Amino acid sequence: MDHTGIHHVTAIAGPASRNLDFYRHTLGMRLVKKTVNFDDPTTYHLYFGDETGQPGSILTFFPWEHAAAGRVGIGETQETAFRIPQASLGFWTHRLLSAGIAHETPFQRFGETVLAMKDPDGMRISLVALAGIENEPGWSDEEVPAEHAIRGLHGISLLLEDTGPTAAIVTDVLGFREMDREGTLTRYVAEEAGVGRYVDLHHAGGFLRGRSGRGTVHHVAFRADEEGQARMARRLTEEHGIPTTEQKDRAYFRSVYFREPGGVLFEIATDDPGFAIDEPADALGTALKLPKGLEPHRAEIEKVLPPLG
Numbered sequence: 394m395d396h397t398g399i400h401h402v403t404a405i406a407g408p409a410s411r412n413l414d415f416y417r418h419t420l421g422m423r424l425v426k427k428t429v430n431f432d433d434p435t436t437y438h439l440y441f442g443d444e445t446g447q448p449g450s451i452l453t454f455f456p457w458e459h460a461a462a463g464r465v466g467i468g469e470t471q472e473t474a475f476r477i478p479q480a481s482l483g484f485w486t487h488r489l490l491s492a493g494i495a496h497e498t499p500f501q502r503f504g505e506t507v508l509a510m511k512d513p514d515g516m517r518i519s520l521v522a523l524a525g526i527e528n529e530p531g532w533s534d535e536e537v538p539a540e541h542a543i544r545g546l547h548g549i550s551l552l553l554e555d556t557g558p559t560a561a562i563v564t565d566v567l568g569f570r571e572m573d574r575e576g577t578l579t580r581y582v583a584e585e586a587g588v589g590r591y592v593d594l595h596h597a598g599g600f601l602r603g604r605s606g607r608g609t610v611h612h613v614a615f616r617a618d619e620e621g622q623a624r625m626a627r628r629l630t631e632e633h634g635i636p637t638t639e640q641k642d643r644a645y646f647r648s649v650y651f652r653e654p655g656g657v658l659f660e661i662a663t664d665d666p667g668f669a670i671d672e673p674a675d676a677l678g679t680a681l682k683l684p685k686g687l688e689p690h691r692a693e694i695e696k697v698l699p700p701l702g
């Protein structure tokens with residue numbers, strides 16, 4: 394069973410062109426889908442990932458030109474971490490310096506070297522240097538050579554008042570198991586997952602609650618196949634008393650959503666059908682794609698979307 398781990402992370406950004414520039418050029422990720430927020434089609438929904446946009450490689454954004462700044466706090470995602478090959482740490486440190494991206498001195502966490510920074514909207518992301526992943530394929534279009542490319546998501550950390558109730562959902566429903574503890578962090582692993590395999594719960598009683606906005610994560614999605622998703626939804630409702638939404642068709646996956654007990658919005662997304670459903674794999678992200686229901690409104694939608702530069 395490889396349908397475990399994190400599927401994608403979705404966050405809120407400021408101006409779309411700045412967001413695109415940072416993730417595509419500075420970090421060298423592939424824009425694998427350019428579409429709109431299905432619930433607000435005057436806004437882009439940009440998907441960044443690896444060459445194919447495999448589940449576990451995806452970070453997506455709703456960029457709003459004038460979004461108010463959010464505040465990271467209790468009940469929110471504190472950091473989104475990506476995997477890089479161990480030998481690429483020097484490349485990335487140098488790259489961030491020369492691009493003028495403020496970052497922290499690399500530090501150790503759970504025995505791994507972490508290079509943490511903020512994106513242009515103030516969202517905390519990190520590159521985690523890992524041994525043995527250099528032979529995994531890396532996407533490259535121009536500036537970041539394939540050998541140094543990001544190899545998908547490493548994991549996320551959640552800032553919580555009390556980690557117990559969230560841990561129960563992560564382990565009992567989402568298929569993770571407790572792996573390690575360090576200070577106020579507890580790490581959970583989805584053992585069968587290659588990418589997106591870690592969830593760190595950060596016990597931080599007494600912090601302010603988070604406030605959604607620019608620079609904050611909107612939700613975290615976990616992987617499942619169709620049956621697994623139904624099973625998880627049933628388990629949430631029947632054994633944990635947590636209601637889920639009905640299944641929503643997100644064109645590239647099918648999703649149910651629920652609020653976990655610590656306050657973070659979680660999604661369970663299917664691997665199917667993936668990003669090559671409406672454009673060829675070698676042209677991912679090049680054209681504005683709209684779901685069928687919005688296609689008749691393409692002209693109006695294109696008129697209000699800001700230029701991506």
Ligand code: ZN
Nearest residue numbers: 403612614660
């Ligand atoms: Zn999502």
